[in-house]
Amino acid sequence: MSTTSILFMVLFLGVTGLSFARHAIYGLLLYMAVLYLHPQTQWWGYDLPDLRWSLLAAALAFAATFVHRPDERSLPLFNRPIVIVILAFLAWVVVQSIWAVNLERHLVLVNLLPKYVLLMLLIYRCIDTPDHLRLFLWAHVLGGAYMGWDAYSNYTGGRFEGFGGPDISEANAGALQIVTAVFCGAGLFVAGQWKERLALLVLLPLMVNGIILTESRSSFLAAAFGGIVFNYFAPKRYRARILGLSVIAMLGFAGLANEQFWDRINTIKYAGEQVEGVDTGGGRVEAMAAQLRMFRDYPEGCGHRCTAELSPLYMEDWMLTGVGANRGRSSHNTALTFLVEHGIPGILFYATLLGWLYAVFRSLYRQLDALPDPLPAYLPGIAAAMAALVVGDIFVDYLKLEVRFWLIGAILVVVNLRWLAVQNSKALEAEIARQGGELKADPAGSPADGPPGPRPGPAGDSGADTPLPVGAHGSVVQRAPLRSRYKSTSDGAG
Structure with a gap:
């Protein structure tokens, strides 16, 4: 077997392993590479096992998508x-x-x-x-x-x-x-x-x-x-x-x-x-x-x-x-x-x-x-x-x-x-609204429940704090709704 054939086999196996270990995208890239190289028509391809390499690469990439599942919020x-x-x-x-x-x-x-x-x-x-x-x-x-x-x-x-x-x-x-x-x-x-x-x-x-x-x-x-x-x-x-x-x-x-x-x-x-x-x-x-x-x-x-x-x-x-x-x-x-x-x-x-x-x-x-x-x-x-x-x-x-x-x-x-980006913005907006509701400020800007500043994070968060923006007099700054940045995602064409 030629050096080129051995190198192809090593890369094929290595990238396949990467698609299972890290992400299925590497399996897709392998499929595209095999399609362009087309080993069946290369001089070094005659040393390889008689396999449908592009089909094999695609099948392995599909298998990897069940190990690394895509975002469940994706559009079907x-x-x-x-x-x-x-x-x-x-x-x-x-x-x-x-x-x-x-x-x-x-x-x-x-x-x-x-x-x-x-x-x-x-x-x-x-x-x-x-x-x-x-x-x-x-x-x-x-x-x-x-x-x-x-x-x-x-x-x-x-x-x-x-x-x-x-x-x-x-x-x-x-x-x-x-x-x-x-x-x-x-x-x-x-x-x-x-x-x-x-x-x-x-x-x-x-x-x-x-x-x-x-x-x-x-x-x-x-x-x-x-x-x-x-x-x-x-x-x-x-x-x-x-x-x-x-x-x-x-x-x-x-x-x-x-x-x-x-x-x-x-x-x-x-x-x-x-x-x-x-x-x-x-x-x-x-x-x-x-x-x-x-x-x-x-x-x-x-x-x-x-x-x-x-x-x-x-x-x-x-x-x-x-x-x-x-x-x-x-x-x-x-x-x-x-x-x-x-x-x-x-x-x-x-x-x-x-x-x-x-x-x-x-x-x-x-x-x-x-x-x-x-x-x-x-x-x-x-x-x-x-x-x-x-x-x-x-x-x-x-x-x-x-x-x-x-x-x-x-x-x-x-x-x-685009859909996922808008869903992320809605989730972030909801989180900001939730955290903002936890802080109460009196009209004069003096906090009713303690000094302004970071709020404790959730239990088990290693003491991490989640800061909220605070105004010059200690009152919580109101954020503009993130949803206003985005237009409707309804796309009758897509």
Whole structure:
């Protein structure tokens, strides 16, 4: 067994032990690390036992959540409207197995969606403090930096393909994964200490270079729109800092991008027209029209990946790729994938998801004061990452992209942390009111029950005193109610 394989095993066992000894968040971080490293595709992975390492890491992290239970006051995950909608979509996909055009391909999605639901549950149970969310975002950033390093060290010319990890090896998917990590890193940069910022100044350019090497037009547009969203959601106290960071990011991107990258980006202006010798993404409009004809014939949806299966019957041969039995054309638009492959319920699910994203981010932005630090700085990054995914959906089929469910889980975590912060403030207010009632002061300010100052703590508190603020004449100072700092937490969207 190679030294790298041994090191991986030691780290896997060590972090697993840490998740049981300290907190389950370390198990979640281990899962993310294994997903990015993807030992099955590494040269050193052949020396490892033949196990599904990411599944094993997730299972162990779940077990750790029963040792270190999350806050009992947390909002129940499966009562959240968006989670109920996701479960309803999962049920519909299972029902579609009855008539799916290609059952084998469809069962891939049937098996994958429950995993994503459980993954959201794992994220929700593991992250119960802002510091845990910070670790989660850092794990994503380090994974994106690893992908950037992979592209840098293995690039041989042309478009870089072949990132490690399931469903992100292709250039567009890999680039979009990195884009989401860049925005999460930007949020960490805004709120971080100087050491974190110094590390991010090294990691962020590495990730941006990875995006450039893929020459992904969709990811370029996704990053541009995400940058706008990042600035839009910037809290007032961070706005100048974020604007400066955005200017630096644009200058850095322009400095890293080469002529080959800009030549490909310039093909966007052709809008899919057929231009000899130029890859303009031609045929997409015709493919979309063919997909609409498929929907008319299969309003209930024809099952996962049925666009590729039916494309030879609905599209001209010049629009297809591949040879023999594999000749066909996949969907290049996530919304049309939901419509064609999952019918009217599918597109309703996608529309509901977009509506929920708008509502929940609007709600969180309007209640920034109720978010414990440093969540107000993280919110723009999470919002920008999700916005980038939505833009990417326009050009590529990202129905199965796992990072979407990571971000949904992170959003639900932020909503829950806001809820817990308000509950803590109410508990503190009640404690202050209780302690204030124990002290009585006469109108002249002379205490009726002894001198002003600290009051004895509860029995068994080792004589610890609980001080209350005292005015100039010895009377107890009235505190403003803490509840007034916070707006209502009722969030019909979340």
